[in-house]
Amino acid sequence: MQTSRARLFKEYKEVQREKGADPDIQLVCDDSNIFKWTALIKGPSDTPFEGGVFQLAFAIPEQYPLQPPQVRFLTKIFHPNVHFKTGEICLDILKNAWSPAWTLQSVCRAIIALMAHPEPDSPLNCDSGNLLRSGDIRGYQSMARMYTRLAAMPKKG
Amino acid sequence: MQNNEEHVVDGEAESASSAPQPEFSDWAYYADEDTMKQPNEIPASESEKIPFVGDKEPLSALAAEYQSGSPILLEKIKLLGEKFAAIRRTRGDGNCFFRSFMFSYLEHILETQDKAEVDRITANVEECRRTLQGLGYIDFTFEDFFALFLEQLESVLQGHETSISHDDLLQRSRDPSVSDYVVMFFRFVTTGEIRKRSEFFEPFIMGLASSTVEQFCKSSVEPMGEESDHVHITALSDALGVPIRVVYLDRSSCDNGGVNVNHHDFVPSSGDSSGSSSSSSSKTTEPFIVLLYRPGHYDILYPK
Numbered sequence: 001m002q003t004s005r006a007r008l009f010k011e012y013k014e015v016q017r018e019k020g021a022d023p024d025i026q027l028v029c030d031d032s033n034i035f036k037w038t039a040l041i042k043g044p045s046d047t048p049f050e051g052g053v054f055q056l057a058f059a060i061p062e063q064y065p066l067q068p069p070q071v072r073f074l075t076k077i078f079h080p081n082v083h084f085k086t087g088e089i090c091l092d093i094l095k096n097a098w099s100p101a102w103t104l105q106s107v108c109r110a111i112i113a114l115m116a117h118p119e120p121d122s123p124l125n126c127d128s129g130n131l132l133r134s135g136d137i138r139g140y141q142s143m144a145r146m147y148t149r150l151a152a153m154p155k156k157g
Numbered sequence: 158m159q160n161n162e163e164h165v166v167d168g169e170a171e172s173a174s175s176a177p178q179p180e181f182s183d184w185a186y187y188a189d190e191d192t193m194k195q196p197n198e199i200p201a202s203e204s205e206k207i208p209f210v211g212d213k214e215p216l217s218a219l220a221a222e223y224q225s226g227s228p229i230l231l232e233k234i235k236l237l238g239e240k241f242a243a244i245r246r247t248r249g250d251g252n253c254f255f256r257s258f259m260f261s262y263l264e265h266i267l268e269t270q271d272k273a274e275v276d277r278i279t280a281n282v283e284e285c286r287r288t289l290q291g292l293g294y295i296d297f298t299f300e301d302f303f304a305l306f307l308e309q310l311e312s313v314l315q316g317h318e319t320s321i322s323h324d325d326l327l328q329r330s331r332d333p334s335v336s337d338y339v340v341m342f343f344r345f346v347t348t349g350e351i352r353k354r355s356e357f358f359e360p361f362i363m364g365l366a367s368s369t370v371e372q373f374c375k376s377s378v379e380p381m382g383e384e385s386d387h388v389h390i391t392a393l394s395d396a397l398g399v400p401i402r403v404v405y406l407d408r409s410s411c412d413n414g415g416v417n418v419n420h421h422d423f424v425p426s427s428g429d430s431s432g433s434s435s436s437s438s439s440k441t442t443e444p445f446i447v448l449l450y451r452p453g454h455y456d457i458l459y460p461k
Contacts, residue, residue, distance in 0.1 A: 003301060003334070010297035065298070066337055066381060092376075099379035100341060101298050101348075 004064040008034045011104055018105075025108045035060040038074070039108050043152065044116040048144035049077070052152030056111065057087075058104060068098035071107060076151035078144045080118045080129035089114070090124045210260045210330040211246035213459065219244055229408050232416045237404070237449075243459040244449060251382035254389065254448070254455045255343040260330050261446045261457050262399065267313040267326060275310055281398050282307065288349040288396075302342040309339060341381065347389050348374040350396035361388050384453070394423040400444035404458060406451050 012034065015027050023042075030036035037058035043049025055074040061067045071094060073087035081090040091114055093102055102110075123129025131140040220234045245260070247253040266275060282303065289299055309329065312321045321329070329335040351358045355370040362373045377383050394401050401423040410416050422444055447458040 003338075007297065007301060014295070014297065063333075066333075066341065096382070097376055097380050099344070099375070099381070100302070101294060101345070101379050103295065103298060 004060070004062055005034060007065050008060065014103075015105065022105070022109075024112060025105065027104055027108065035062075035064075037069075037104060039104070041108055041112055043148060044112055047116050048141045049079075049115050049148050049152070052148040054115075054152050056108065065100035065102075068094050068102075069104060069107065070094075071111070076147055077115075078125065078128050078147040079115060080120045080123040080125055080132060081114055083124040084127075088124060090119075090122055207246060207248050208331045209248050209250075209252075209256055209333075209336050210327065211248075212327075213243050213245050215243055216241055227408050229410050229416055230406065233406055233418050236416070236418050237406070237458075240460060241404075241447075241458045242461045245457040245459070247456055249454050251384045252337075252340045254385035255340040255393075256330070256336065257448050257455045257457045258343065258393065258401070258446060259336070259339045260326070261448070263309055263313050263326055263330075264323070265445050266310065267315075267321075267323060270315060272314065275314060278397055278399065279307065279310070281396065282346075285346045285349050285396055288353050289345060292349060292352050294345075294349075299342075299345045302338050302345055305335065305338040306342040309335070337381065343393055344379055344381070346396045347392045348378040350392040351378065351388065354392075354395075358388060358392065385455075390423050395425045398425045399446065400424045402444040402447045403450050403455075404447060406449060 008029075012029050015029075024044075025042075026040040028038050028040075030038075037060070039056040039058065041054050041056060043052040043054060053075075054077060057072055057074050059070040061070070071089055073082055073089065075087075076084075077087075078084065082088070083090075089111065091110060093099075093107065093110055118128075118132060120129040120132035128140060128143070131137075131143065216234070216238050219237070220231065223230045223234065245257075247256045247260075265271075286299075286303060290296065308319075311317065312319045313326060314320065351362075351374055352370060359370055362370055373388075378389060390401060390403065393399075402420055403423070404418060404420040406418065409419075424444075447460060449456045449458045
C-alpha cells in the first residue's frame, strides 16, 4: 500500500512535468484518491477512431506496480478487443504480460496502439472481430467510425 | 470450446426428444473474466501449499518424494546424498529460480559476513542501474526494486541498527512485500543484461517463441511468474558477477548404463561483450550458490 502510493506519486509528478509532451494522452489523477485515474486519449489517425476522444478509467490495485492497473473504456467503442458493454480491454500487458516497467502513461500508449492494430483472434467484441476475420474491412470501419461519431466526438451545434 | 459442448448438448437433446431441454441458455453466466481467470488460479492454489521459501530439510525428504518412482532418480538421489546434506524448497510459482537465488545469496552473506563481496556486488548493481537507464527505462519504474534489494543486502551484514537474523531473513523471504520486490529486482537486472548484450543472447532466444530480444524480455523476463531457463541464469550471473551451480535431477542416464548426476556451472564472463559462461574447471572457487533443477523447477541445495 505504502509502496504503491509512493510509486503512483512519482508517476503523478512525471505526468505533471511532461504535460503536453504527448498530445494524444491526457492523464488525470482523481482529486481525492491516487488509486483512481482517468485518461483522455485521441483516436489514432488513419483509423476509424480518428477524430474521436476516448475516456479511460483506471482502478489501481494496492499491489501496484507488481499487479497491473484495471483499465476500461468509459467511451463506447466498436473494437474487437474491447467489450462493447463494459469497456473491458483484452490486452496482454493488462493481464499476464504486465510488469512494473510499464507506467500508466505507457499503458495509454499501448491502448492507442491496440486501437490501430486490433487482434481479431482474441475478441471481446465478437461482432467486431468477425467482421475483420471474414475480411469485411469496410464493414468494420464503417461500424467503428459510426460509433466514434456517436460517442467520441463533440456534438455539433 | 464452448461451441463444441453446445453441439454435444444438442445431439443429446435430439436423441432423447422426450427429455426436457437442458438449460444451457445461461452461458452468459460464465463471464469472460471467469474463463480467463481459471487457468491461472489452478496452479496458484496448488503452489500456495508451500511458502515462497521453505524450511531446510534433510536430503532424505527428497528420496521420500520418489519412493515409488523411477529407479534412475532414486539412484541419482543416493549419489546427491554423498555431496549434499540438505534441500530447501521454493514455491513453484514461476519465480522459483530468482527466489532460490535471492535466499541463497543473502543467506551466504549473512553467514560469511563477506563485506568485500557486498562491495563488489553493490558496484555491479550500480552498473545494472546505468544499463537500464541507457536502455531508456524510466528511473521510477525500477528504483524501488533496486533500493529494496540493497536494503536487504545491508541488513544481512551484522552490526547495524537494521541488522537481521537468519529467522528474519526467512520471514522476509516469505513476505511478498519484500520477496516479490527482490524477485522483480532480479528480473530488471536480467532484462537489462540480455538487452545490453542482445547480439550475444539473440541466438539462444531466436529458437524460442519470441521474434526479437526485446519481445523476449517483455514477455518472458520482466513479467512476474515467467519461468527462467539458461538465458535468464546466464544473464543474472553475468550481470551480478555471481557464479551459480545448477545440479540436474532428471531421468537421463549415461550410454554405458551408469548413472551420475550432472551439473553446470554458470561462471560470470569477465568482459562486457565477450565470452559466455560455461562449465569451467579452471576456477578454483566453487560456486556458493547451488540449485537443484528438476524439469520446470529450482530448489536450493546445501553441500555437506
